[in-house]
Amino acid sequence: MEPRLTAWFSEFSYSYSGVVQPPNPHWHPLLAALRDRLNDLYGYKFNSLLANLYRDGHDSVDWHTDAEPALGNSPPIASISFGDTRNFELREITDIKTDEDLTYCKRIRVPLTHGSLLLMTGATQHDWQHRVPKEYHDRSARVNLTFRLMHNSS
Numbered sequence: 001m002e003p004r005l006t007a008w009f010s011e012f013s014y015s016y017s018g019v020v021q022p023p024n025p026h027w028h029p030l031l032a033a034l035r036d037r038l039n040d041l042y043g044y045k046f047n048s049l050l051a052n053l054y055r056d057g058h059d060s061v062d063w064h065t066d067a068e069p070a071l072g073n074s075p076p077i078a079s080i081s082f083g084d085t086r087n088f089e090l091r092e093i094t095d096i097k098t099d100e101d102l103t104y105c106k107r108i109r110v111p112l113t114h115g116s117l118l119l120m121t122g123a124t125q126h127d128w129q130h131r132v133p134k135e136y137h138d139r140s141a142r143v144n145l146t147f148r149l150m151h152n153s154s
């Protein structure tokens with residue numbers, strides 16, 4: 001699923017892909033300021049953050065949806081990137097069940113550059129999977145902040 005390093009900030013715990021992140025309410029002031037700014041801008045109530053460090057081009061996260069029950073239906077996720085550019089890929093999984101069928105599904109590739117903000121809302125987590133694939137070119141470190149809205153402890 002991933003080689004990458006992660007840190008979790010939330011009053012709630014978070015379980016995904018067999019990983020359990022315990023509650024960690026010790027927000028760094030800069031991260032809390034970013035969270036509050038996003039909430040002011042978009043009217044969401046982001047209360048949690050999964051921070052990801054891709055150390056180089058060998059770090060990655062495989063195809064997944066962020067559809068944990070504690071995120072509720074149609075979860076909003078705001079993703080801010082710093083450091084080296086990495087490709088963020090989406091593939092549509094509507095009505096598709098097998099890996100074989102996924103060969104010909106609709107795909108989108110977005111290079112996420114330093115300072116970029118990507119918002120995933122609506123049915124994105126229901127209808128699409130996403131990943132950050134390994135790169136075969138040299139890549140230096142990239143930090144990605146995914147702000148999430150947890151409804152209860154999972």
Ligand SMILES: O=C(O)CCC(=O)C(=O)O
Pocket residue numbers: 050052061066079088112130131132144146
């Ligand atoms: O690194 C990214 O841009 C995406 C990270 C991601 O999908 C996740 O942490 O759930």
Ligand SMILES: [Fe+2]
Pocket residue numbers: 064065066130
């Ligand atoms: Fe994700």
